[in-house]
Amino acid sequence: MTTGPAFELADISVHYGFLRALDGVSVSVAPGEVVALLGDNGAGKSTLLKVMSGAHRPTGGTIRVHGTEHAFRGPRDAAEAGVQMVYQDLALVDAMDIATNLSLGLEPVRRGVLGWLGFIDRKAMRADSQRELDALGVRTAPVTRPVEMLSGGQRQVVAIARAAARLGQGGVLLMDEPTAALGHEQTALVEDLIVRLAERGTAIVVVTHNLPLAESVAHRMVVLNRGRKVADVRTKDTDKDQVVSWITGASVQAGYEAQAQNV
Structure with a gap:
């Protein structure tokens, strides 16, 4: 990991x-x-995630991507700056196959006249999608399989892979509750993909209520309480009880009481 x-x-x-x-x-x-x-x-958390993804403009403060300041006017501005968001509802088209979902909005077209007329090169689209999944180490299902036939974990992996494909190297990936309503094995699929994306240089922010997930994949934990940051700590330097106390506000309240006693 680089330092900046x-x-x-x-x-x-x-x-x-x-x-x-x-x-x-x-x-x-x-x-x-x-x-x-x-x-x-x-x-x-949700408000901060909307600011990060460009869906909400902050009242004050600055946003920088790789050191360059940005004023996102919408999610498209964030995407152009190299920030992709995976929403909790995934935004997949169930009736379409994996390859089509991965290429949605960026479909390759046929060469020549057929391309001018907007005909999609489905062979190239499937090859490109398979290449991207292979690069991520994803083995979910054939790229020709409709999304509606996938498990919850497989759908989540497809949504994350689609965002990662648009990032390339060194991008920023935001995830909103990526393992909500998933079982243990399906959660493991998502965890493995998050780790692999980080290993290839992607910066990742995960909003989650799943503390075991956070402990498994996160290098750092940032805790918000009533709109303020109350903790920003390396995962290896804390434990579940301490994190829960920050989330519930117990540590925050204790800090306020200690300050009052010292006044």
């Missing part, structure tokens, strides 16, 4: 009138690093 951040949010705030959904949150992720973004419902 691939993705950096500095002092991000989001205000809705008097309500502060985010209050001065700073987060960074390096190439090849996995950061787990944790917190209870209403902690600000």
